[in-house]
Amino acid sequence: xxxxxxxxxxxxxxxxxxxxxxxxxxxxxxxxxxxxxxxxxxxxxxxxxxxxxxxxxxxxxxxxxxxxxxxxxxxxxxxxxxxxxxxxxxxxxxxxxxxxxxxxxxxxxxxxxxxxxxxxxxxxxxxxxxxxxxxxxxxxxxxxxxxxxxxxxxxxxxxxxxxxxxxxxxxxxxxxxxxxxxxxxxxxxxxxxxxxxxxxxxxxxxxxxxxxxxxxxxxxxxxxxxxxxxxxxxxxxxxxxxxxxxxxxxxxxxxxx
Amino acid sequence: xxxxxxxxxxxxxxxxxxxxxxxxxxxxxxxxxxxxxxxxxxxxxxxxxxxxxxxxxxxxxxxxxxxxxxxxxxxxxxxxxxxxxxxxxxxxxxxxxxxxxxxxxxxxxxxxxxxxxxxxxxxxxxxxxxxxxxxxxxxxxxxxxxxxxxxxxxxxxxxxxxxxxxxxxxxxxxxxxxxxxxxxxxxxxxxxxxxxxxxxxxxxxxxxxxxxxxxxxxxxxxxxxxxxxxxxxxxxxxxxxxxxxxxx
Numbered sequence: 253x254x255x256x257x258x259x260x261x262x263x264x265x266x267x268x269x270x271x272x273x274x275x276x277x278x279x280x281x282x283x284x285x286x287x288x289x290x291x292x293x294x295x296x297x298x299x300x301x302x303x304x305x306x307x308x309x310x311x312x313x314x315x316x317x318x319x320x321x322x323x324x325x326x327x328x329x330x331x332x333x334x335x336x337x338x339x340x341x342x343x344x345x346x347x348x349x350x351x352x353x354x355x356x357x358x359x360x361x362x363x364x365x366x367x368x369x370x371x372x373x374x375x376x377x378x379x380x381x382x383x384x385x386x387x388x389x390x391x392x393x394x395x396x397x398x399x400x401x402x403x404x405x406x407x408x409x410x411x412x413x414x415x416x417x418x419x420x421x422x423x424x425x426x427x428x429x430x431x432x433x434x435x436x437x438x439x440x441x442x443x444x445x446x447x448x449x450x451x452x453x454x455x456x457x458x459x460x461x462x463x464x465x466x467x468x469x470x471x472x473x474x475x476x477x478x479x480x481x482x483x484x485x486x487x488x489x490x491x492x493x494x495x496x497x498x499x500x501x502x503x504x505x506x507x508x509x
Numbered sequence: 510x511x512x513x514x515x516x517x518x519x520x521x522x523x524x525x526x527x528x529x530x531x532x533x534x535x536x537x538x539x540x541x542x543x544x545x546x547x548x549x550x551x552x553x554x555x556x557x558x559x560x561x562x563x564x565x566x567x568x569x570x571x572x573x574x575x576x577x578x579x580x581x582x583x584x585x586x587x588x589x590x591x592x593x594x595x596x597x598x599x600x601x602x603x604x605x606x607x608x609x610x611x612x613x614x615x616x617x618x619x620x621x622x623x624x625x626x627x628x629x630x631x632x633x634x635x636x637x638x639x640x641x642x643x644x645x646x647x648x649x650x651x652x653x654x655x656x657x658x659x660x661x662x663x664x665x666x667x668x669x670x671x672x673x674x675x676x677x678x679x680x681x682x683x684x685x686x687x688x689x690x691x692x693x694x695x696x697x698x699x700x701x702x703x704x705x706x707x708x709x710x711x712x713x714x715x716x717x718x719x720x721x722x723x724x725x726x727x728x729x730x731x732x733x734x735x736x737x738x739x740x741x742x743x744x745x746x747x748x749x750x751x752x753x754x755x756x757x
Contacts, residue, residue, distance in 0.1 A: 366609075369608075370607075373603050373605060373608075374601045374602075374603050374605040375605050375606075375607055375608070377562075377567050377601065377605065378599070378601060378605035378606075378607070379607075379618075380567060381565055381567065381594055381597075381599045382594070382618060382619035382622065383591035383592070383594050383595055383619065383622040383623060384618070384619075384621070384622050385587075385591075
């Protein structure tokens, strides 16, 4: 039995509870009567209210990456490849991951704090007493909204970052609008866009489920709410990197790199 | 003269509940008759809140049987339990108002499950207004909970628990944290809504003024068991040191 003692570890306990929470999500999702109105409401809060932040970050991301990459390419006499290189980097990896990390910070902490404070002030119990299934109303709607909205935000960040790239290319150089977009679309293929889009659904799901789990399992009053919000961001960010690592391996195995 | 035998609205039989080594309820039994205003009195941490949360199945009892409105609450399927909960109002100690919703939305929330869309379109507005009028806060209908005082929040929470016209109302320390005047107003309000809705009430409290105003029977919960059962006057005159301690 002493060899099984490691199972008592807090990490494994937490992982087990998160898996149980995820399984409950799918169980509740498969039952009839979904909370469509709340789902639309959450899409607005998670999607629309994060749009500005993701847009500005995306633009700066494209601009900075282009400015930083230029000197190396100039050194090798490959300055003309700048739009192609930047677009592949942004679309395949940087924009989806940075967007997911921003969402982990904003959405993950928001969900952790919102549900955590509802838990400690007995609002979730009040919902249950009124005959509403709080898991379906609060968790299923928020996780679905995050799963749907993060890919949309990531796609927008992709597009906006390419505009940032155009500005970056033209700060030191002179590339026409048409030539820039010609080079961007010449190098990009569905093999770049589709895997990058698919993994953002998983990013969104992970951010939603971790934020809701942390909030739903919040304890010990206001201190617990703060801890839920913080750990939601940390765990969701870590999940984003782990999912990205797995996605890259799968893409590589499928020969899409 | 023929005596009318009333079936209890709530029956708690030999209920046990522990949290780790802390044995909170030990073979606890009680019954509540229709129209009664039963107060459960006990020290902090004696298991009073656990008991009413077991009654509404927010906490599962380890052993024993709880029957509410002739339904064994532990054996009900989720749908049946939701249906039964429509007959039970619950006033939380912390009020538990949804802080992202207005007072109107807070009151409409229970209706979305128990009323059809047509019923809500037809009667929700009137039901909300009537419940708010009952607690004297119709003017707060469009306010957020954060804009209300402690006493007002309590009244709105009470209005929300009344919106479905429950047969049983459970109050978890309704006057805790309120000043004596507001506490008295809330206690009187509880009596008036009980009369209007002809509901049965179970009140968890250790506020003697509230108990005096609201109760027609008092149960003392000491060491997880029903230590004493009687009217306020009977218990307040008791010479038992454990009971006397509360009334001094």
